[in-house]
Amino acid sequence: MLISAIRRWRIRRLYNAGEWKSSQELAEKELGRKNHRFATDIILRSMYNQSRWEDVIAFAKQYPEADTNRYVSKSHRRVSEKIEAAEGIPKPTFNRVWNEIDLLENWVQEGSRLWLKHPWGWVHWDMPSGFDLNKTHPALLHLALEVLLSPWVKKTKKWSVEERQPGKHHSLSYSGGIDSTAAMLLMPDDTILAYHERNFTSMLNHSLPHSTFAAIQERTNRKVLSIPSNHEKIRTNHNLQTGFSTANASAVHLILLADYLDLASIAFGTPIDNTWLAKGAKYRHFPSSYYWTYWSKKFKLAGLRYLLPINHISEAGALSVCKQSKLSDVVNSCLRGYDGHWCGGCWKCFHKNGPLGRDFNPQSKEFTTFLNAPHLRTAQHALWALKVQDLEHLAPHLKPHIAEDLDWWQQAYPIGLELIDEPLRSHIRSRTEDYLQWMDKPYTLETIDLDV
Ligand SMILES: [Zn+2]
Known part of the structure; x- marks a missing residue:
């Protein structure tokens, strides 16, 4: 003792x-x-x-x-x-604590920078000049809080304010990749394109999207609005890697700018693989899914139509649309590229760049690991990508799942048009027909249930 x-x-x-x-x-x-x-x-x-x-x-x-x-x-x-x-992430010049009673008090504007105080720190967006937080509808600010914080702050899901009236313009959350470029090509030409730009040092390189945007402007005279932000850092407070808090956080810049840009809708480049197929492997009736019913209702409260203009085409269909467009040589989904070139070894290079006839190394570490993982990512599309590149011999365990005929995977599913209201539906139908054939009945897609 x-x-x-x-x-x-x-x-x-x-x-x-x-x-x-x-x-x-x-x-x-x-x-x-x-x-x-x-x-x-x-x-x-x-x-x-x-x-x-x-x-x-x-x-x-x-x-x-x-x-x-x-x-x-x-x-x-x-x-x-x-x-x-x-990483060069700025801090506000003032101090404030997280307000869990009045959630909207956590938004603060300083010049053209919009700050959000969250329970674990700050994140920000660098907005175009003229953006005014005070002229931004409370429903938009609540929706933005929900897509950013709801996995950890359940209270952000419960909000009831006066419904925002829709504006005039369509917009697209644009990444410069294959799927969102296909969405851009199917949407009307006056759709506002806005890119979320990760503004801190990271593995992801932005030189590829920016060269794509320069080419789009040169060839089509359309500008891509780029909004720098670090909101992908929020997740890192919960032992998760940098990334979007929820799928819809990828468009939070457009939610916040909806009054400034007078928006009626926000479109996402989400293909069949993530709509009518669950995890890219099993057919589901998407219109009755919780995801669709919940989020289309929530966006409507903020005066925004939730648009999925490529829900009726697969990743292979999106590739085909881009390949036939005048942007075929500049779109790229590889996030590891540098100096305007794709990496040639990642999973996206396998299933997006390879089928476009671009260099891909089938001996790469990431490809080999993912190919032999217990669950095949983007399953139906990966099987198609193996087949069209004659790489089936690299995955004997997947051979029994690769059908003789996979041409339907590049065609459009007409039922998907029902998720889009008129008059946009007719426009998307007609643009789709410029690029793709329709799937034949009975739809093979509706039988897909891959156990890979
Ligand atoms: Zn790559």
């Missing part, structure tokens, strides 16, 4: 004298003994005071009972601040 008290006194004396390295070393000898609890606290504080935040986090993983220590959460905060500073 007395001895352990003396040891505690020695450690505390070193700690209080600022001898953190020594206090930590001595405390480590107490782990698993009578002074364990005391020792973990001293170790965490000592490491924190030496700015060794990553070590604090690693220690808390090893000793989960220490995870509630406030120095652990402080370290998480410091690590993400360090990453944000290294």
